[in-house]
Amino acid sequence: MASTFEPTDRTRVLREPHRGIYDRGAIYKILDEGFVCHVGFAVDGQPYVIPTLYARVGDAIYFHGSAASRMLRTVSEGVPVCVTVTLTDGLVLARSVFNHSMNYRSVVALGKAVLADDPAEKREALRAFAEKILPGRWSEARQPNEQELKATSILRLPLAEVSGKMRTGAPLDDEADYALPVWAGVIPLRLAAGEPVRDPKCDASLPVPSYAAHYKR
Template sequence: MSEVTDRYPVTERNKVRRLHERGRHDYASVYEILDAAMICHVSYVIDGQPYCTPTAFWREGNHLYWHGSSASRMLRTQKPGTPVCVTVTHLDSLVLARCGFNHSVDYRSAMCFGNAHIIDDLDEKAKLLELMIDRFYPGRNAELRPSTTQELKATMVIGMNIDEASGKVRNKGVGDEEEDYALPIYAARIPVTQVIGTPEDCPRLVEGVPFPKGLAGFTPGRRLDEIMRESYKKTYGET
């Protein structure tokens, strides 16, 4: 009987080598970092040349998905299945210390490894793209015009099981040498957040169309990472 675990195995590939106390290998910590984000960076190699592509992504269980044009070099390369590394980073604060060496940032990051594969089945692709919309904007897909067959064919969806992963978190703020705290030098943590602004309605919006109830959480001033986690739970629950 295989051992049941709630953590990714620590390997040479996902081991946190520097400041290992910041490392996170449990599913819950990695998933929380992923689910608070909308954009990831997908790294891969084509003919010996490394590339890194930013793209929107979403998670279902231990699977990650992203999409793009069927003409995309990245996606065409990943079609037969290729090793990729998917990363996500949240910048939470700037840290000003009393010496240059101790200047830093507070952050949350995740690095996921696996083999990317294309989703060929048209029905499965359509379902995944619908779920992508609802993952970001709960309940919105039911209000939209259905995608046409041509639109689905022009869109490629890539999936990846997370074989290995690690998270890394710094949230300590200023960390100076003990003898430096007495120096008359300004030091502080400066919070950094992405927040929602006031919606700018399409100038060709049909008169009388109201703001969707499903977007009630997208109120000006709210943090985007909080909304993303909230939207994920509304769509998928606590998985």
């Protein structure tokens, strides 16, 4: 497997091309950090964009839902999709409103998703979802039974036509604006976990698992 994705006419970054990312490892790192992707597709000329949980396994990403889901039924029929993931890393405050920006990392993946029918593949995808949400949870919580597996559709999107984009660093002001008496800089942003809140129906004698009590992103 090549260490980089070959840019295509559809994935080549045209705006600020120096921010483009094609390195497979860097792109996979972004995908592994995110929780939610947006799946774009069109039906009879009407575009839809649906947010959903995803997980990467090897050189593919999986998303899942009810077997009755319109998105999953439509996409499984071979409709082309555009899947995006965005991580927001900071607010970039410039001296002019025009030059304000954000530091971010993003990925765009194009292709056709296929239905994962093999029970072993479905179970492995569901394990990946659980472990992505909270590493260690799959081995402790009850795992899906046969009825739940049948009620769940899982789609696999091979990662073949993919690119990323990233902005980092300080604001970029017009040269004349650097002398303005206006504070400028970056406000870093990150996703932070709060204190675990016990389910009222949870046995009070059960301790909070270590992986939950010390969870960090």
